[in-house]
Amino acid sequence: MTNAQTIQIAEAKGRPMLHWVGKRPLDHVTVYPAQLVERFDPLGEQTSEVSENLRGLGGNLLFHGDNKDVLAWLLAHGYRGKVNLVYIDPPFGSGADYVRKVQLRGIRGTPKLDGESYTLSEQIQYTDIWANDTYLQFMYERLLLLKELLTTDGMIYLHCDWRRIHHLRCLLDEVLGSENFINEIIWQHQIMGGSHDKRFPKAHETILWYAKGSGYRLRSENSNVRVPFSDYVLQSMKQDEKGWYYERRRMSRKATPAEAAAKAHTRTYVESPDVGTVATDVWADMLSYQELPNERQGLDLYPTQKTVKLLTRLISAASDPGDLILDCFIGSGTTAAVAQKLGRRWIAADVNKGAIQTTSKRLQAIIRQQVEAGAVPQQMAFETQTSEVSEDLGGLAGLTHSFSVYRVNDYDLQIQHNEAVNLAVEMIGIERVKTDAFFDGTLGRRLVKIVPFNHPLTLLDLQLAQDELKARPDEERDVVLVCLGKETSVDAWLAEYNKRRPVNKIEVIELRTDQKYGKFFIHQPAQARVRVERQTSEVSEDLGGLLVIEIEDFISPSIVERLEMDTPLFKAQIPDWRAMVDVVLIDTAYDGQTFNIVLSDVPERKNDLVSGRYELPAPEGVAPGSATTVAVKIIDMLGEEVLVTAEVGPA
Ligand SMILES: C[S@@+](CC[C@H](N)C(=O)[O-])C[C@H]1O[C@@H](n2cnc3c(N)ncnc32)[C@H](O)[C@@H]1O
Numbered sequence: 001m002t003n004a005q006t007i008q009i010a011e012a013k014g015r016p017m018l019h020w021v022g023k024r025p026l027d028h029v030t031v032y033p034a035q036l037v038e039r040f041d042p043l044g045e046q047t048s049e050v051s052e053n054l055r056g057l058g059g060n061l062l063f064h065g066d067n068k069d070v071l072a073w074l075l076a077h078g079y080r081g082k083v084n085l086v087y088i089d090p091p092f093g094s095g096a097d098y099v100r101k102v103q104l105r106g107i108r109g110t111p112k113l114d115g116e117s118y119t120l121s122e123q124i125q126y127t128d129i130w131a132n133d134t135y136l137q138f139m140y141e142r143l144l145l146l147k148e149l150l151t152t153d154g155m156i157y158l159h160c161d162w163r164r165i166h167h168l169r170c171l172l173d174e175v176l177g178s179e180n181f182i183n184e185i186i187w188q189h190q191i192m193g194g195s196h197d198k199r200f201p202k203a204h205e206t207i208l209w210y211a212k213g214s215g216y217r218l219r220s221e222n223s224n225v226r227v228p229f230s231d232y233v234l235q236s237m238k239q240d241e242k243g244w245y246y247e248r249r250r251m252s253r254k255a256t257p258a259e260a261a262a263k264a265h266t267r268t269y270v271e272s273p274d275v276g277t278v279a280t281d282v283w284a285d286m287l288s289y290q291e292l293p294n295e296r297q298g299l300d301l302y303p304t305q306k307t308v309k310l311l312t313r314l315i316s317a318a319s320d321p322g323d324l325i326l327d328c329f330i331g332s333g334t335t336a337a338v339a340q341k342l343g344r345r346w347i348a349a350d351v352n353k354g355a356i357q358t359t360s361k362r363l364q365a366i367i368r369q370q371v372e373a374g375a376v377p378q379q380m381a382f383e384t385q386t387s388e389v390s391e392d393l394g395g396l397a398g399l400t401h402s403f404s405v406y407r408v409n410d411y412d413l414q415i416q417h418n419e420a421v422n423l424a425v426e427m428i429g430i431e432r433v434k435t436d437a438f439f440d441g442t443l444g445r446r447l448v449k450i451v452p453f454n455h456p457l458t459l460l461d462l463q464l465a466q467d468e469l470k471a472r473p474d475e476e477r478d479v480v481l482v483c484l485g486k487e488t489s490v491d492a493w494l495a496e497y498n499k500r501r502p503v504n505k506i507e508v509i510e511l512r513t514d515q516k517y518g519k520f521f522i523h524q525p526a527q528a529r530v531r532v533e534r535q536t537s538e539v540s541e542d543l544g545g546l547l548v549i550e551i552e553d554f555i556s557p558s559i560v561e562r563l564e565m566d567t568p569l570f571k572a573q574i575p576d577w578r579a580m581v582d583v584v585l586i587d588t589a590y591d592g593q594t595f596n597i598v599l600s601d602v603p604e605r606k607n608d609l610v611s612g613r614y615e616l617p618a619p620e621g622v623a624p625g626s627a628t629t630v631a632v633k634i635i636d637m638l639g640e641e642v643l644v645t646a647e648v649g650p651a
Contacts, residue, residue, distance in 0.1 A: 005031045007076050009144055013177040018170040020133040026141045029072040032409035034063070038585075040364050040597040041402035042371050059400045060336070062363070063349035064356045065408035067328035070349040071145035073408050083149040083347070084323035087314060087335050089159035089306060090139065104559075104579040104637055106609045136167060142328065143175045149326065153215040155182070155318045158208045159306070165206050172210050182209040182216070187310060188284040207314065219317055227277060227285040279313075286310055304331055311338040319344055333359030340366050345400050354639045360405060361583055364600050367401050421450050424482055427517050428509065438468045439479075446478045446507075457483035457490055457508060466497070469504045478505045485512045525642070526556035532630045532646040534618065547588055547630060547648060549614045556580050556636045578609040583635040589619040590631035590645060618648075626650055 006028050045059065063070040074080075146156060156176070160168050173181070185207040279285075286309050311334050319325060321343035327335035330348035336359055339346035350356055421440075425432060430441040430448050439447045449465060451457050461481065469475060486508060498505045511517055529552045536545035554577040574580060584601040598619070601610045619628055631645045 005076060007031060007072065009075075009148060012140075012144060012175045014174065016170060016178070017174050018136070018167060020136045022133050022137060023140070024137065026144045029068065029075070029145065031072045031076040032069055034065075034073050034406040034408045036404055036594045037064075037407050038360070038405035038595045038597065039402070040360070040367065040404075040600070042368060043401050045400065045402045060340070060345055060363075060403035061347045062330075062336070062356060062359060062403055062405045063328075063347070063408055064351075064353060064405065065349065066351050067349045068141055068145065069409045070328060071142065071149065073406075074347065075145065075148055079149055079347075081149070081151055082324060083146075083326045084151050084154050085315065085319045085325045085344075086146050086150065086154070086156040087159070087311065087325065087327050088142075088146070088157070088329050089304070089327075089331065090142075090329045091304075092161055092163050103606060104574065105581065105603065106576065106579050106607050132167075135164070136171065139168065140171055140175070143171055146326070146328070147175055147212060150212040152213055153217065154212045155216050156210050156212070157314055157318070158210075159205065160208065161205045162202060165208070169208055172208055176210045176212060180211045180213065182211055183281045184208055186282045187286065188282065209318075216318075219320060227279045227283075283310075283313070286313075306331075306334045308334060308338055308341075311335055312342065315339060315342055315344065330359050331355050333362040337362050337366055340370070346403075356405065357583070357635055357639055360403075361600075361602050363403055364597070365602060365604065367403075368600075371401055421453070424450060424511060424517075428482065430482075442477075443480050446480050447475075448480045448482060451481055451483040453484040457481060457486035457510070459487070459489055459493055462490065462493055462497070462506070465506060476503045478503070478507065480507050480509060482509045482511065484510070486510050524557035526554070526558065526634075526636055526640050528555075528632070528634050528642050528644050529553040530632050530644045530646060532632075532648050534648050545618050547616045547618055549586060549616065549630060549632060551577075551581075551584065551612045551632065551634065553577055554581055554634060554636075554642070556638065556640060558640060559636060559638055562638070576609065578612055580636050581610050581634055582637050582639075583633075584610045584612070584614075585633040585635075586614060586616065587631045587633075588616055588628060590629045592629070595631060595633060595643075 008028050009026050011025060011027070041059075063073075143156075150156065156172075158168055158172060169184075187205045187207060189203045189205070286307065315325060315335075315338055322345065324345045324347065325335065325339040326347045328347075328349040330336060330350045332355065333348065336346045336348045340363060348359060350359070424430070425441065428443065430443050430450075432441040433439060436447075438449065440450045441448045451461050461483075465479060465481060469479070490508065494506060494508065509517070531550045531552055533548045534545050535548055559580050560574070582602075584599075585595065585597050586599040586601075587596045588598050589596070599614055599616055601614070603610060627647055627649050629645055629647050631643060634642045634644070636642070
């Protein structure tokens with residue numbers, strides 16, 4: 001599909017209904033094309049034809065883009081009614097959610113840098129503007145789309161906290177029907193947040209669980225999830241000589257194995273300190289955020305990351321191996337990681353490029369481990385992970401050990417624009433005004449309009465500003481137009497206009513040439529020097545020889561600048577270029593479009609460095625007599641990507 005198309009969306013179910021300013025139904029969505037940009041497929045599971053047209057049952061998918069566009073794309077590409085389980089953990093509207101903290105590799109004690117600027121601006125786009133109404137419309141649209149994607153017996157988990165839960169539950173009632181509510185799961189934190197003086201400290205988050213219809217089922221092995229007794233209950237339990245336990249409210253005893261088996265079938269539970277008790281909708285047995293330091297090893301610090309244990313319980317309870325799990329607010333990739341480990345297929349999306357990189361990295365590591373172990377991911381028994389790992393690789397059949405990264409609606413352009421606008425706002429000191437449909441903010445007493453940076457300021461832009469001012473006869477303030485560059489005819493027009501106007505004079509700040517601000521807008525891209533050579537030996541000759549790839553140097557002016565900015569006295573001295581590099585990916589037969597990850601060098605621990613020198617067999621089908629294009633993608637610690645390609649001649 002090349003052109004945008006439109007698809008229809010069913011109406012929400014109905015009552016009760018929540019209202020907000022600007023509430024609109026979503027009866028259709030526009031579908032934009034998606035580009036396949038990267039593929040990780042160590043077993044060569046997918047032929048390219050299959051992945052070009054992943055209808056319904058294809059490999060795992062990771063999308064970079066706004067999830068509204070992503071969900072629309074999925075609906076238009078055969079995924080309607082195909083998703084068994086959705087877990088989403090949308091932002092709550094706090095601005096600090098997604099700034100990645102990054103550190104140089106291998107150098108202890110280097111300052112942590114705030115994540116890449118486009119991360120920052122993408123995040124501003126989605127959080128800053130979240131007045132309640134916008135947020136509700138945003139969530140409403142996503143929920144309507146998600147419902148269309150669910151199978152008839154599918155389910156959805158919506159993770160939220162005290163800020164939005166009351167609204168989101170109303171939205172879910174409206175979209176899916178209150179009769180399809182399953183549970184409100186309380187995930188209790190060990191860490192308590194908030195002040196103690198005026199209220200009880202907050203110590204939980206909530207997961208709302210709904211089904212699409214009445215045909216859903218809780219997976220049998222998990223309807224008997226056992227969790228340890230609390231200390232309080234344990235203390236109140238007493239054992240007599242016959243093995244009976246007494247507790248204040250309930251009496252039980254240790255079961256004989258035969259009794260236990262029989263009881264398991266009748267779903268009566270024997271309470272004893274060894275077997276624990278049946279899990280309720282309050283989950284106080286997971287250390288919640290405290291478990292993350294371990295899980296974060298080798299990953300960037302993602303402040304809203306959820307735990308593997310939590311997702312393991314959620315996914316196990318509501319899906320079977322082979323089921324398709326979707327998370328369109330993937331963040332650091334937890335849902336996809338757990339789905340992959342539990343043998344489920346997955347689809348993930350995020351608008352934030354840093355999240356896509358982190359998720360990709362995390363999944364590459366998991367899949368590689370699975371492939372190396374030749375293991376079938378078993379559905380893990382709940383807390384006791386007693387998964388027997390099957391030894392033979394044959395067991396991998398039926399599971400997907402690959403994923404493709406797609407970009408929807410060329411989001412990068414949008415990002416560049418937002419990035420530039422936010423940078424301009426910050427550097428010039430513009431006060432943002434969100435309530436004005438035309439002007440973007442104020443500078444002192446003047447109104448400010450930021451002209452989109454993808455074109456120079458033209459007479460048309462000036463005309464638009466003039467028309468807007470005409471429509472506001474009471475407006476007395478002057479105007480500043482901020483642009484990246486301007487057409488030459490602009491100056492004469494402005495001189496003439498300003499001569500005639502007592503008020504509403506227009507001044508232009510042209511960033512490209514501005515003495516004061518101009519320097520902030522010159523982005524020096526990171527650069528790398530890579531050497532690629534083909535070596536042929538007698539042994540490997542028929543395969544086209546060996547490709548030796550060596551990264552000789554890498555420099556990121558942004559990292560150096562950032563380090564110096566963060567610690568002014570620190571003159572950035574980076575002894576080894578590899579300290580700046582997070583990930584190296586190699587494609588030995590690059591087609592100029594889709595990056596096939598043949599090798600990924602992602603050191604697991606933060607203190608380990610990438611190797612920088614790689615030996616790979618020449619790609620199959622590339623005979624000694626023919627050339628191939630080797631592409632090396634280097635992702636630095638700020639998430640900036642450099643792609644270097646080299647043509648390697650015949651052996
Ligand atoms: C709370 S975080 C999710 C954290 C995740 N559960 C984890 O374990 O790491 C929310 C994520 O939603 C993403 N996001 C926000 N608006 C989005 C949109 N419109 N489309 C796609 N992703 C979006 C943010 O970039 C962020 O990564």
